[in-house]
Amino acid sequence: MADNIPGDLKYTREHEWARVQGTSVVVGVTQHAQESLGDVVYVELPKVGATVTEGKQFGVIESTKAVSELYSPLTGKVVKVNDGLSDNPSAVNTDPYGAGWIVEIEPSDPKQVDGLLDAAAYTALLQNS
Amino acid sequence: MARHTPLNEAHRKLGARMVDFAGWDMPVQYSSVIGEHEAVRTGVGLFDVSHMGEVEFTGPGALETVNALISNDLARIADGQAVYAGLLDERGTFVDDVVAYRFSPERILICVNSSNREKDFAWMKSHAQGVAPVDRSDDYAQLAVQGPKAAGLVQRLTKTDLSKLGTYRFTEGEVAGVKCLISRTGYTGEDGFELYSAAGDAVALWDALLTEGQQDGVKPCGLGARDSLRTEMKYALYGNDIDDQHTALEAGLGWIVKLDKAAFIGKEALVAQKAAGVKRKLVGFELTGSGIPRHGYAILKDGAPVGEVTSGTLGPTVKKAIGIGYVPTALSAEGSTFDVDIRGRAVPAVVVKTPFHKKP
Numbered sequence: 001m002a003d004n005i006p007g008d009l010k011y012t013r014e015h016e017w018a019r020v021q022g023t024s025v026v027v028g029v030t031q032h033a034q035e036s037l038g039d040v041v042y043v044e045l046p047k048v049g050a051t052v053t054e055g056k057q058f059g060v061i062e063s064t065k066a067v068s069e070l071y072s073p074l075t076g077k078v079v080k081v082n083d084g085l086s087d088n089p090s091a092v093n094t095d096p097y098g099a100g101w102i103v104e105i106e107p108s109d110p111k112q113v114d115g116l117l118d119a120a121a122y123t124a125l126l127q128n129s
Numbered sequence: 130m131a132r133h134t135p136l137n138e139a140h141r142k143l144g145a146r147m148v149d150f151a152g153w154d155m156p157v158q159y160s161s162v163i164g165e166h167e168a169v170r171t172g173v174g175l176f177d178v179s180h181m182g183e184v185e186f187t188g189p190g191a192l193e194t195v196n197a198l199i200s201n202d203l204a205r206i207a208d209g210q211a212v213y214a215g216l217l218d219e220r221g222t223f224v225d226d227v228v229a230y231r232f233s234p235e236r237i238l239i240c241v242n243s244s245n246r247e248k249d250f251a252w253m254k255s256h257a258q259g260v261a262p263v264d265r266s267d268d269y270a271q272l273a274v275q276g277p278k279a280a281g282l283v284q285r286l287t288k289t290d291l292s293k294l295g296t297y298r299f300t301e302g303e304v305a306g307v308k309c310l311i312s313r314t315g316y317t318g319e320d321g322f323e324l325y326s327a328a329g330d331a332v333a334l335w336d337a338l339l340t341e342g343q344q345d346g347v348k349p350c351g352l353g354a355r356d357s358l359r360t361e362m363k364y365a366l367y368g369n370d371i372d373d374q375h376t377a378l379e380a381g382l383g384w385i386v387k388l389d390k391a392a393f394i395g396k397e398a399l400v401a402q403k404a405a406g407v408k409r410k411l412v413g414f415e416l417t418g419s420g421i422p423r424h425g426y427a428i429l430k431d432g433a434p435v436g437e438v439t440s441g442t443l444g445p446t447v448k449k450a451i452g453i454g455y456v457p458t459a460l461s462a463e464g465s466t467f468d469v470d471i472r473g474r475a476v477p478a479v480v481v482k483t484p485f486h487k488k489p
Contacts, residue, residue, distance in 0.1 A: 086419075
């Protein structure tokens with residue numbers, strides 16, 4: 001299956017994506033990640049207002065079979081979480097770049113986003129993995 | 130290198146995601162665990178379980194030899210019947226859980242878990258008094274056809290009258306022209322069959338079942354659905370819920386332990402444990418808070434660890450976070466409450482009646 005990697009997003013090596021939206025950044029997991037996870041049945045979200053740190057765990061995503069950690073692509077403050085995932089965690093599978101978004105983070109330093117992978121670099125990462 | 134069943138290539142052609150399972154390269158899912166799970170609950174699913182092992186005892190005294198090795202009683206069933214049993218050690222804990230098929234008092238076939246094949250065979254070889262076991266694992270392939278539409282599907286491919294084959298009964302016959310041991314058994318909680326064929330016939334049988342099953346909406350199913358299906362039934366999985374640290378009585382499997390039959394390995398320990406009282410029990414529970422219980426999580430009472438989760442998932446049919454685990458007997462009655470330590474959060478849980486899934 002071809003991996004869907006939108007060109008306007010940034011990516012991490014842990015298969016999360018980041019979309020700049022005004023002063024904050026929306027974060028989710030990639031198409032590749034949701035495929036490897038399988039049916040997502042539970043997402044443990046951080047609290048709004050929580051501080052998250054780049055490369056550190058901020059939540060958990062569970063499929064029928066396995067528990068996987070979510071790592072923050074940025075350091076900053078959580079300004080929104082996708083509460084819709086508690087009733088409909090499968091949105092992560094069906095629409096990973098849309099309804100399946102996970103958190104919105106206000107980065108402590110907006111320039112952090114520039115340090116993430118672009119679509120070409122992420123595509124290369126998948127091809128070499 | 131991981132071992133392959135005869136169907137390895139067939140799985141890959143179907144686009145299965147393969148994983149290492151106890152040294153075997155096996156399909157965990159083809160499309161989606163939940164979709165495959167639902168196919169078995171409402172239609173029919175096809176599983177490759179050729180990684181399971183088979184050990185045969187043939188000759189005069191076969192029944193008595195096996196009866197001294199397993200906890201259930203082969204003398205109490207007829208030819209053509211099978212029993213679920215514990216292969217126990219002297220402490221009454223599990224070497225493995227097995228299904229023993231009685232062809233006749235002189236021919237018994239034992240199906241063992243893939244993860245325990247070598248260990249079980251060595252155990253049986255060193256403990257068998259009488260007939261010597263023969264490892265037939267590489268000769269057999271095994272397919273499981275499971276679900277309410279399984280009987281209809283298999284019936285269209287065989288002349289054997291399946292309506293005469295009750296649960297835990299088996300017969301030899303042909304399915305799609307392939308010689309099989311047709312066994313009305315399974316690990317899903319649904320009606321269905323386990324078909325043992327020669328390893329070389331497995332691909333033909335698999336293909337025939339998938340083709341003929343199209344009209345039933347048959348789905349190839351992986352180990353993911355196998356695990357969620359059995360968890361909803363509270364069927365034990367060796368290495369998770371039963372092992373060599375917990376006795377058959379603690380595991381709630383007293384019904385497969387026949388303490389009134391002649392000597393078998395583990396009997397004395399279980400007689401003693403029964404007399405002294407079982408101190409911990411394997412229970413099924415539901416979370417009443419949010420999260421999913423998983424193997425290895427601690428069970429807490431008033432903040433202190435008192436037990437351990439052995440299996441858990443979000444049950445695709447029951448649509449609840451369900452778990453299996455060992456707790457002190459005082460906390461084992463239906464309605465008892467405790468907490469599960471989920472990444473540092475104490476999430477409340479309640480003991481419920483099992484199986485979690487009840488047939489409508």
